[in-house]
Amino acid sequence: GAPPLAQASTLLERPQRLHPQTPSIMASLAHGGLPAVLPADILAELKDTATKLCAPGKGFLAADESAGPWLRAGHAEAKKIPDVIENRAAYRSMCFSTPGLSEYISGVILHWETLFQDDATGKPMVEIITGNGMLPGIKVDKAYDKCGMWGTEVGPLGHPEVATKGLDDLQQRCAQAYAKGARFAKWRNVLQLDPEKGLPSDLAITDTVHTLARYASICQSERLVPIVEPEIVPNGKHDIHYCAMMTEKVLAAQFKALADHHIYLEGCLLKPNMVKNGIDGTRASTETIAQLTVQALLRTVPPALPGIFFLSGETALDEDNEEVATINLNTMNKLYKDKMPWHLSFSYGKALQKTCIVTWLGKAENKEAAQKALKARSNANFDAVMGKYVPGSCASVGTDGNVKQAAGPY
Numbered sequence: 001g002a003p004p005l006a007q008a009s010t011l012l013e014r015p016q017r018l019h020p021q022t023p024s025i026m027a028s029l030a031h032g033g034l035p036a037v038l039p040a041d042i043l044a045e046l047k048d049t050a051t052k053l054c055a056p057g058k059g060f061l062a063a064d065e066s067a068g069p070w071l072r073a074g075h076a077e078a079k080k081i082p083d084v085i086e087n088r089a090a091y092r093s094m095c096f097s098t099p100g101l102s103e104y105i106s107g108v109i110l111h112w113e114t115l116f117q118d119d120a121t122g123k124p125m126v127e128i129i130t131g132n133g134m135l136p137g138i139k140v141d142k143a144y145d146k147c148g149m150w151g152t153e154v155g156p157l158g159h160p161e162v163a164t165k166g167l168d169d170l171q172q173r174c175a176q177a178y179a180k181g182a183r184f185a186k187w188r189n190v191l192q193l194d195p196e197k198g199l200p201s202d203l204a205i206t207d208t209v210h211t212l213a214r215y216a217s218i219c220q221s222e223r224l225v226p227i228v229e230p231e232i233v234p235n236g237k238h239d240i241h242y243c244a245m246m247t248e249k250v251l252a253a254q255f256k257a258l259a260d261h262h263i264y265l266e267g268c269l270l271k272p273n274m275v276k277n278g279i280d281g282t283r284a285s286t287e288t289i290a291q292l293t294v295q296a297l298l299r300t301v302p303p304a305l306p307g308i309f310f311l312s313g314e315t316a317l318d319e320d321n322e323e324v325a326t327i328n329l330n331t332m333n334k335l336y337k338d339k340m341p342w343h344l345s346f347s348y349g350k351a352l353q354k355t356c357i358v359t360w361l362g363k364a365e366n367k368e369a370a371q372k373a374l375k376a377r378s379n380a381n382f383d384a385v386m387g388k389y390v391p392g393s394c395a396s397v398g399t400d401g402n403v404k405q406a407a408g409p410y
């Protein structure tokens with residue numbers, strides 16, 4: 001288990017500094033218009049970490065599910081694997097030790113349990129990741145309560161609009177995660193779409209962007225690069241144009257909040273949803289998804305931000321989640337790479353792991369084949385970041401055995 005919470009190092013140990021207007025405090029060129037009291041060495045470290053995470057072609061393996069990832073894979077056989085700590089450790093150590101994975105993956109997002117976990121031989125997970133050439137990251141949000149925010153409408157997820165928990169002790173947890181070896185963090189807020197009910201409400205958007213900005217500022221103060229994730233979930237019957245409108249509204253509000261909270265954009269990353277139709281809405285073409293997604297980002301995301309890493313999002317039962325996510329990313333980079341100022345990449349969970357999980361199925365003898373499946377899909381998404389993926393060229397389990405994935409926060 002995790003050791004007791006550490007003291008929040010950076011802020012509590014830092015000597016008292018003068019008022020930002022005091023002439024004796026000189027802002028560096030990196031500060032620009034940011035407050036001069038922000039330590040220059042922290043800004044430099046954040047930028048260096050973010051630059052490594054945005055290495056050409058590379059993306060994130062999102063391995064931060066609170067339960068066994070096979071429960072969210074949406075596969076009939078996979079969900080039968082017992083969700084016990086030994087299986088979670090065995091599966092994740094297998095993934096992290098995949099030979100050559102760092103050719104395509106720059107960072108691995110961990111759940112709190114995994115950050116402090118060893119594999120069956122006693123080797124720390126963090127050492128497996130760093131020894132294999134990748135950076136460890138940590139999910140620090142504490143999910144949300146489905147009771148939701150008082151007075152808000154019930155959306156397509158079947159519950160009211162929600163607020164994400166975890167700010168109270170975040171300073172201490174970030175310090176502890178950094179001490180354990182984490183160099184970046186992730187926090188997810190969830191927004192629902194319903195045109196008839198006017199969702200997301202202004203209240204939910206305001207809460208989301210403020211919470212994510214507070215999280216980002218705390219992370220940066222503890223030398224962790226924050227991944228900001230204001231996820232608009234695809235559940236519902238809405239068309240792609242409503243998603244485009246609300247994605248632009250949310251991202252515009254998000255970057256205003258980040259500016260208000262003095263976030264150093266060169267040391268920050270974004271994990272947004274793609275602009276897509278609702279799962280039960282009129283299906284849009286891959287080219288339309290690419291155009292409206294890139295257009296929304298160009299209108300709202302400052303060029304100073306080094307990287308954007310998409311979440312894959314849930315897909316309809318007749319769609320291959322892995323292949324669809326890769327093709328969508330490939331289409332964006334193939335059509336618009338020369339028009340985008342940021343690294344446009346992937347931060348996929350199920351969309352990297354599904355075939356790997358179904359190949360593994362909890363059996364040690366399937367380890368090598370499962371690792372090859374994970375590496376192959378990671379390679380496919382590397383190619384997609386380069387705009388060079390050939391659809392259908394990466395083997396996948398497809399839609400065989402598809403069932404509705406586990407619902408709710410994770």
